[in-house]
Amino acid sequence: MTKALAMMSGGLDSTLAAKLIKDQGIDVLGLCFKSYFFGPKNAVRMAKQIDVPLKVVDFSKEHFEMVKNPKHGYGKNINPCIDCHAMMMRYAGNLLKEYDAQFIITGEVLNQRPMSQNKSSLDVVRKESGFSDKILRPLCAKNLKPTEMELNGMVNREKLLDIYGRSRKAQMELADRWGVKDYPSPAGGCKLTEPNYAKRLRDLLRYNEMPNENELELLKFGRHFRISENAKIISTRTHDEADEINEFLTENELIFFADDFNGSMIIIYGKPTETDIELAAKITGRYCKGKDEDSINVKYGFFKHELDNHIEIKPGVDEEICKYII
Structure with a gap:
């Protein structure tokens, strides 16, 4: 059976991305990353709502070393989002073999965040993860080039989405349709922001x-x-x-x-x-x-x-x- 590792931050987007792939009959295991600046509380709650098992990965020490000197700099505060996402994907990629999974899911949406989720930043994250051919962004996949998983039929591209920009309307409608009611605001989660x-x-x-x-x-x-x-x-x-x-x-x-x-x-x-x-x-x-x-x-x-x-x-x-x- 095809299996995917879903990076679940505890926010709505990553939860919907995991649910979207699970509904294609793919086995989904959630991964939540724990550091000194964010934890698994919301992810545990969200994973239960969509009936997805969750593993917590503590990368606090390595993450903090990166925070002190990020290659791609900071966002508005002291949040190195590009380097952080790449690090998470690298960790997830290294766990693919351990969990017998074929690819990684993320909840990123093209241009939802002007600095860390524009086309250039998404490409940087993908390449620096070291697993560029194993990353699928289900919520905005139709705005991006087809991935290996879509081209070989592992994932049905027609059932993926084309969400774009900063509006949350599409995600909220999807959450309502799927009965995902208890989700945090998009601004919460990381102390660095x-x-x-x-x-x-x-x-x-x-x-x-x-x-x-x-x-x-x-x-x-x-x-x-x-x-x-x-x-x-x-x-x-x-x-x-x-x-x-x-x-x-x-x-x-x-x-x-x-x-x-x-x-x-x-x-x-x-x-x-x-x-x-x-x-x-x-x-x-x-x-x-x-x-x-x-x-x-x-x-x-x-x-x-x-x-x-x-x-x-x-x-x-x-x-x-x-x-x-x-």
């Missing part, structure tokens, strides 16, 4: 070329303040966020709370000076209920230890602390 996260990652790499996984995870939470080459402050926004961030803190981090007022948990990451600690206390004051007081007491100490240090401080004001925000 988010402006705030991109700024924080650029800042981190400026001061640390080899951050660990916890440092990358911390970029997803709260407000970030770059206070020196050696230290950064994070201010959580909600109680739930403070609970979540605990998973990625170590006993090397100092944490701060206002003694008598509810408010943010403040974290200093790195090697703070006494001046940095004073600034963290001011930021603690700014993001607590006592921000308008003349003076408040702030307690602090190392994570998972007693907060037995105290400092009395006047809460910071926006004009004083906003210059540090990343």
Whole structure:
């Protein structure tokens, strides 16, 4: 039986592409790639809706090395989409033999994304994957030259589509027809496309070329303040966020709370000076209920230890602390 590996990001397009080929009687196995910047959650949900088994491929370390210096550069933020897609296809191509599959499916649509899905970019991705003759883009296949799989009759080209451009109307109509109801917005998924996260990652790499996984995870939470080459402050926004961030803190981090007022948990990451600690206390004051007081007491100490240090401080004001925000 003919078998295909479907690259499933968790978005609607890749799900529809997999369903389109499955409905031709071809055995489809979904592949979802996991990195420090995107995960399998949506793909797991979408694969279940079209009854396709899913394998998760963790390529976090290799992907991060590419992100730091992509051959084809970045998109609007710090997203190296062309290099990323080529890397995924190369991984998928190397798995063809292992899963006894004949070709790869992707959900790309010609000109849906002006930089990464124009004709030139699709050709670059195809060639740099190393498996150019094994890649099928079912949603826009009729806008492209026939592939080997179509020419040899493995796939019926007449049942493929000619979707083009940035409109989502055709995909939404197809999803409705096939009963695919629960799908994410097209903008979600990859942290590298988010402006705030991109700024924080650029800042981190400026001061640390080899951050660990916890440092990358911390970029997803709260407000970030770059206070020196050696230290950064994070201010959580909600109680739930403070609970979540605990998973990625170590006993090397100092944490701060206002003694008598509810408010943010403040974290200093790195090697703070006494001046940095004073600034963290001011930021603690700014993001607590006592921000308008003349003076408040702030307690602090190392994570998972007693907060037995105290400092009395006047809460910071926006004009004083906003210059540090990343």
